[in-house]
Amino acid sequence: MQERSKATDKYRTTASLGGADKSKPVSATVSLLNSLNEQQRVAATTESRQTLVRAGAGTGKTLTIVARCAHLIESGVQPQQIQALTFTRKSAAEIKSRVENLLGVQAAGLNASTFHSWCMTLIRGNEDTWGYKGWTVIDPEDQLTIFKIARGRCEPGLPPAASIMNCYSFARNAQQRFIQVAVDRLGLTRDQIEEFIVPVIRDYEEVKRLNRYIDYDDVLAIVGMQLQASDKLAEWIGKMYSHLLIDEMQDTNPLQWQILRPLVSRLSLYCVGDDAQSIYGFRGADFASIYNFQDIIPGSKIYKLTDNYRSTQGILDISNWLLRQSPLSYDKDLVAQRSEESTPALETFGAEQTAANRVIDLVEETVNEGEKLKDNLILVRASYIARAVEQVCLQREIPYRFYGGYKLLESAHIRDLLSALRIVANPLDQLAWLRYLMLFPKIGEVSAKRLMDEQIAHLRAHSDIDYSALPSPVADTLSDIRQHQNVVPEAITVAAEHLDPVLEKNYRNQNWDRRWPDFLHLKSLAHGHTSVAGFVEQYIIDPVFSTELTGEPSEDAVIISTIHSSKGMEANHVYLLHASPASFQRHEPLTATRSKKIAGYSMLR
Numbered sequence: 001m002q003e004r005s006k007a008t009d010k011y012r013t014t015a016s017l018g019g020a021d022k023s024k025p026v027s028a029t030v031s032l033l034n035s036l037n038e039q040q041r042v043a044a045t046t047e048s049r050q051t052l053v054r055a056g057a058g059t060g061k062t063l064t065i066v067a068r069c070a071h072l073i074e075s076g077v078q079p080q081q082i083q084a085l086t087f088t089r090k091s092a093a094e095i096k097s098r099v100e101n102l103l104g105v106q107a108a109g110l111n112a113s114t115f116h117s118w119c120m121t122l123i124r125g126n127e128d129t130w131g132y133k134g135w136t137v138i139d140p141e142d143q144l145t146i147f148k149i150a151r152g153r154c155e156p157g158l159p160p161a162a163s164i165m166n167c168y169s170f171a172r173n174a175q176q177r178f179i180q181v182a183v184d185r186l187g188l189t190r191d192q193i194e195e196f197i198v199p200v201i202r203d204y205e206e207v208k209r210l211n212r213y214i215d216y217d218d219v220l221a222i223v224g225m226q227l228q229a230s231d232k233l234a235e236w237i238g239k240m241y242s243h244l245l246i247d248e249m250q251d252t253n254p255l256q257w258q259i260l261r262p263l264v265s266r267l268s269l270y271c272v273g274d275d276a277q278s279i280y281g282f283r284g285a286d287f288a289s290i291y292n293f294q295d296i297i298p299g300s301k302i303y304k305l306t307d308n309y310r311s312t313q314g315i316l317d318i319s320n321w322l323l324r325q326s327p328l329s330y331d332k333d334l335v336a337q338r339s340e341e342s343t344p345a346l347e348t349f350g351a352e353q354t355a356a357n358r359v360i361d362l363v364e365e366t367v368n369e370g371e372k373l374k375d376n377l378i379l380v381r382a383s384y385i386a387r388a389v390e391q392v393c394l395q396r397e398i399p400y401r402f403y404g405g406y407k408l409l410e411s412a413h414i415r416d417l418l419s420a421l422r423i424v425a426n427p428l429d430q431l432a433w434l435r436y437l438m439l440f441p442k443i444g445e446v447s448a449k450r451l452m453d454e455q456i457a458h459l460r461a462h463s464d465i466d467y468s469a470l471p472s473p474v475a476d477t478l479s480d481i482r483q484h485q486n487v488v489p490e491a492i493t494v495a496a497e498h499l500d501p502v503l504e505k506n507y508r509n510q511n512w513d514r515r516w517p518d519f520l521h522l523k524s525l526a527h528g529h530t531s532v533a534g535f536v537e538q539y540i541i542d543p544v545f546s547t548e549l550t551g552e553p554s555e556d557a558v559i560i561s562t563i564h565s566s567k568g569m570e571a572n573h574v575y576l577l578h579a580s581p582a583s584f585q586r587h588e589p590l591t592a593t594r595s596k597k598i599a600g601y602s603m604l605r
């Protein structure tokens with residue numbers, strides 16, 4: 001065994017790395033309903049069994065869902081029978097905690113999760129019926145690796161593996177014929193697709209089957225297909241839940257509809273969405289489901305929310321104007337409930353640095369006028385666009401907080417560490433073996449493949465890893481993790497201690513000092529988990545961003561956020577970088593819009 005070095009004691013800390021404040025102010029459902037406007041109250045308390053609430057940005061969709069949950073519980077529905085479905089883990093947690101804050105123990109058992117995570121719970125909750133017991137969920141990087149291997153066997157000059165993978169995923173989510181989607185998106189003829197691309201897809205599916213892998217789209221497809229084929233499964237779900245509440249309905253895709261459709265006759269669907277806010281088009285989201293709701297679900301009722309509480313009328317006028325340019329019949333003119341006046345301003349700059357300096361000048365102006373740094377929200381389309389502004393903040397020693405960093409489980413050093421844990425959980429996991437073995441010095445691709453093949457052969461014959469055939473640091477790490485595999489935080493600590501010297505060397509020129517604290521975050525996320533596979537699966541399905549884990553800053557700080565992560569954020573001053581329409585598709589000269597009290601996401605979508 002390796003001796004535990006002093007340097008690795010850093011992983012033994014039990015100090016909290018931040019997290020939600022659990023103190024709960026409690027109020028009553030009635031007072032919440034009283035605080036709603038008429039449109040919201042009618043929508044939240046409807047007797048209709050199938051409902052769509054069409055609502056613009058900032059009109060209180062989240063509030064209405066929270067009020068709906070509370071109203072149902074107060075009316076006698078068991079919280080366990082209610083399932084809210086959202087598109088991010090963060091919004092699921094927000095809905096659940098707001099209802100719990102309101103009703104206390106009366107709300108215990110309320111379910112709120114993302115679509116994918118709900119489907120995985122269904123699959124794991126009745127494994128004998130669905131099948132897939134012991135199958136491993138793989139993340140997009142593993143998917144890409146398999147696609148690259150499959151693609152590598154084909155003719156040169158074909159589209160990159162990532163394009164083929166995205167195209168396949170789109171066809172599955174949009175439930176369109178793959179060949180037609182590939183013809184439209186990959187720039188190849190039908191014959192070329194059939195000859196070169198279809199075999200790649202077949203290979204990919206075969207590798208998944210042999211390794212017993214489930215990818216992100218399989219999670220929905222398994223449930224969707226089996227629900228269509230079996231009335232019994234729909235009945236089983238219908239008995240478990242009486243109410244499904246679906247947030248961000250506009251981002252629902254046909255694959256998700258395949259899951260919902262057989263349930264319509266068995267439970268109440270309450271859908272809330274804004275056709276102007278769809279952000280998952282790349283994943284096949286089809287907001288036509290909002291336009292055709294009453295055709296899809298005859299007898300359903302539609303309610304509208306039009307009063308905007310977040311922005312001033314000057315901002316909404318631009319937003320309404322922009323939406324009127326859309327070819328879609330968007331018939332909700334947003335009306336501001338705020339009385340103060342403010343007109344957004346557009347400024348254009350020739351250089352990124354000038355724009356960055358100007359934005360921070362404006363932030364400083366607001367502070368000089370008595371406001372806080374956190375009253376300023378800077379929005380960027382992608383995190384790299386924020387670099388110039390971050391630099392200016394650093395130069396001027398202005399604290400900032402960035403939302404929308406990298407997905408923790410997708411970062412290389414975390415994947416390295418998890419590869420060891422994955423092997424212990426499923427020793428047949430070939431992708432994990434290759435990654436893990438190649439972390440060690442003097443083990444290249446060829447020796448890693450040889451060692452892995454030996455291990456897989458040994459496993460098939462003896463159902464166990466042959467530790468004696470592995471170099472000692474490789475074997476020691478695995479056997480130590482195995483001893484702690486039922487207490488995942490401990491398994492992570494042991495893995496981090498063993499791998500620290502190896503990873504420190506591998507990442508010597510790649511910010512190791514900034515990377516290793518992520519292992520502590522990982523450990524705190526794993527708290528209470530007793531299965532490595534279950535832990536990894538949960539965060540592959542609902543990714544967690546590095547910046548979500550550091551807790552609220554104690555000091556006042558400017559907020560910088562990607563637009564994706566800004567949903568629901570509010571601030572007195574919002575600055576949108578790269579505000580020209582084209583820059584949302586490609587790089588343009590930098591412009592900055594400064595506007596007072598505009599919504600994070602919706603303004604320039």
Ligand SMILES: Nc1ncnc2c1ncn2[C@@H]1O[C@H](COP(=O)(O)OP(=O)(O)OP(=O)(O)O)[C@@H](O)[C@H]1O
Binds near residue numbers: 040599
């Ligand atoms: N009836 C109301 N009275 C006062 N404030 C309200 C009311 N309804 C909503 N708000 C406020 O409006 C803001 C937006 O509400 P909420 O986040 O629920 O809207 P949303 O429609 O989900 O927004 P988006 O989808 O654009 O993020 C919040 O600050 C909320 O407190």
